[in-house]
Amino acid sequence: MQLYLLGLSFRTADMALRERVAFGRTTLTEAIRTLVDMPSIQGAIILSTCNRMEIYVDAADITAAHESILQFLSSYKNIDPASLEGHLYVRQKTEVVHHLFSVISSLDSMVLGEQQIAGQVRTAFSEALQAGGATMMLAHLFRQALAVSKRVRNQTAISENHVSVSTVAIDLARETLDSFEGKTTLVVGSGEMSELAARYLQSQGVESFIVSSRTYAHACSLARELGGSARYFEELESLIKMADIVLSSTAAPHYVIGPEILKNRDKPLFMLDIALPRDIDPACKNVPGVILYDLDDINERIKNNRGLRQRAADEARRIVDEETDLFIQWTGEHAVTPTIKRMRADAEAVRAAEVDHLLRVLHIEADSPAREAIDAATCALVNKILHTPTVRLKQGAGGADLECIEAVRYLFGYSEDMMGCTQATDTGMADSVSPDVPDAPGVTTVYPQLKNVTQTTFVPTVLAQ
Secondary structure (H helix, E strand, O other): OEEEEEEEEOOOOOHHHHHHHOOOHHHHHHHHHHHHOOOOEEEEEEEEOOOEEEEEEEEOOHHHHHHHHHHHHHHHHOOOHHHHOOOOEEEEOHHHHHHHHHHHOOOOOOOOOOOHHHHHHHHHHHHHHHHOOOEHHHHHHHHHHHHHHHHHHHHOOOOOOOOOHHHHHHHHHHHHOOOOOOOEEEEEOOOHHHHHHHHHHHHOOOOEEEEEEOOHHHHHHHHHHHOOEEEEHHHHHHHHHHOOEEEEOOOOOOOOEOHHHHOOOOOOEEEEEOOOOOOEOHHHHHOOOEEEEOHHHHHHHHHHHHHHHHHHHHHHHHHHHHHHHHHHHHHHHHHHHHHHHHHHHHHHHHHHHHHHHHHHHOOOOOOOHHHHHHHHHHHHHHHHHHHHHHHHHHHHHOOOOOHHHHHHHHHHOOOHHHHOOOEOOOOOOHHHHOOOOOOOOOOOOOOOOOOOOOOOOOOOOOOOO
16 A cells, blocks of 8 residues: 545645635545545545645555546546646655645645644544544554644744734734733724734733724624624724724725824823724824834734744754654554564474474484474574565665565565555544544654564555655
């Protein structure tokens, strides 16, 4: 079996195409079962978000699996495969591991460091477990991906230092104000930016909102969402006197707030102008007790934060590279162990049978010194014959040439049961295939000791370079 991925994302396809190939949760089970019913596919997990659709499979044959997935998308989504050409990307074997670890670490996200993708991967894994689509290899891959995500989050600052206008604006407010407790926020305008910033303020503890908009019905709608009150735009001057925070984002072509209406205040005022063109006259910065930030100020902070995230991303990429190598090493060693043990056990069985036959033919007693000499000589012979193949197999398991393991299994006629294509379930195997990775400080990797290759919680399939 081999790992294979076919997908598209915001980097390769526009929203219209991503919408056409997306899978809702209600269709995932049927879609996964359709995939695993195909002869070339042993297991499948579908990751479908607003920014990507990726199909991860445990494939019996990569070429056949590719054609099967295209056929599946064509029939299931009623889409001409030719229309997908140029928009799809593929990953094979080790590339699949590195790609998934990068995706779940938000290194391939539209917004570097966003935190939603880990939950989306967890959901995709859970759905596949319930649908019977996760083979042991896929289960371990996705569980380890979740652990990698936690390691990246614990050991880097990739998700810190906000990079959206609304969140950075509130960060500036938090740095300026001692606390949001007991503060009243006046929201001027009821568009998308106002709503995003207000909701983020609410998540940070602001409870009192006043919403004022030129369209009173829009103000009422947003006020209801925030649990606040709606007021007419004509009351703006008196409303400002009630506020501790002013958040403004209208579509007005001119200033709607000037310094003249800020005079004679008896408490400080924090103002955020996230409109373009600006809502608040820059001269308001000169009014005592007023602190004003506009989009230029916010964008400067965003630029700085993006630089910090990029530096954190470099460390995250190092972790992903390291974890990919560890995964390949671990799966390789666990893949080769049953083959080596079986090969040596079979050789020993043949040796012992032939020695017994020889002793009978030569009428040598079982406790004779000759028996000990023959045993020692034949054991040494078997060990010498198997030494080089054993070493080469272990070397191949480290990632250099894992196809040799499959070749040995084929030559010796070993069964497919040794090749890790067993389906994982969400019952009776919680320790090895559960989508949950416990929270823990520091490194959260879930590999057993790499040197302990006799532990075979599962036997993964071969991953070739």
